[in-house]
Amino acid sequence: MCGRFAASSRPEDIVELFGVEQWDPAETLAPSWNVAPTERAFVVLDRVPKGAAEPVRQLRVLRWGLVPQWARSPETAVKMINARSDTVHEKPAYRQAFASRRCILPVDGYYEWQTVPAERGRPRKKPFFVSRADGLPLALAGLYEFWRNRAVPSEHPEGWLVTFTVVTTEAEELLAPIHERMPLFLDPGSFDDWLDPGSSEPEELRRLLIPPPPGVLRATPVSPEVGSIRNNHAGLTEPYVEVEVETTLF
Template identity: 55%
Template sequence: MCGRYAASRRPEELTGIFGIQRWDPKETLAPSWNIAPTDNVRVVLERPLKGEAAAAFPPGPVRQLRTLKWGLVPSWSKSPEAAAKMINARAETVHEKPSFRQAFATRRCLLPGDGYFEWVTDAAERELEEQGRRKRPRKQPYFVTPVDGSVMAMAGLYEFWRDRTLPGDHPLAWWATCTVVTTEAETTPLAGATGGEGPQSLAEIHPRMPLVLPPDRWDAWLDPARTDPDEVRELLAPPPAGLMRAHPVPTGVSNVRNDGPELVTELDGPEVGTLF
């Protein structure tokens, strides 16, 4: 799964990387190294503009950098309460699940990030738990990030939900939300893995990982005219192995109230661990 990630690039940089045609400075988010479910996040999407904003562009979809809430609320949902539970959508079933099916066909996006976090319980902690000597095993956070330092473009879906308890022109009447598509984690050795302590593959960290799309799939994934489910599913193939690395980071990231670049600092080895 993906339940916490970092995104520190400025909008100006993302504009160049993704070929953004429009972004609203009023929607700018501060860099964050500890993004959590229900936070506002940046996404790249393509859709037509409306009103005065559309006059500056040719007819048709416009590639935009938008701010959405992480945790998808289906358009047919009676309330937004389930948003925190819909931060991820499984690549294997996203095309058939009622909550994601329509968004998968027509409302796909990319979530730019620096990397994502997962927590690992080592063998010693698991043994203590099995022996009943540890009720809550301590876990070590790891940061998974592209080897070359490039942006991590996570496949995502977005949706609009209307709060019908409010007038249509109320600023909170419409919710724009998103989810991250996940896939099976790689079992191939991680870049830099030495066979010593620590996970040797992404699958040893967690069985699931965000579906990171390489640049040659961005255009097809974002294209809202590409609506055939079978055609879109072809884009869900995992990227080539060996593109990601993982390193232990300070346990401070386990507290969602903490933020800052120090949370992705690479440690020489695992810390004592943290309850999470």
């Protein structure tokens, strides 16, 4: 968890919803209903621009899968798409980002697979789409990091790689039968405190990471199509009913 998500909101809507002050329209993405690790997504963050005194809320396009500053190569990204909330403040890969580089990932929802016993043969995976019951975007808690690609000059377009990870926790009662972990998302009242790069007290930040109350989320069975990253359309998030095929013996 979480290994795929849907993000189809228009950047203009994200700007309005999160109070973004800086966004370059040239930095844009097409809607995606099947975002996979190492792909790019819109991320909201607060950062102090060079020469400024106060942080500015920005909408950026970053790559999913955090690459620590000390990593030798960006290949570690696929293993660092999630960070556990109980250890994120102390793990070397996430500690510095948790202290000052926190972000929000606006998504429609995310996918999770439940292992279902098979009547015969191997167990199978049943996909679900987890989203807010009120239809609003989920504001997933995340961290971002800068990685210097020393194979090229720093001013080169590929000189820096900026990546992010999603913070997770134990699943709430509704989702626990599907998967034991779930991403943490923030209420609007916590946005400013979570994004503030000047807030670095671990315990104060961890108090913002609380599971949602019952009834906020819904889990909808969806088509097995979502299992392939080649499939990417709005229908992937729609309810799916399995059809039982009757077998007639002659």
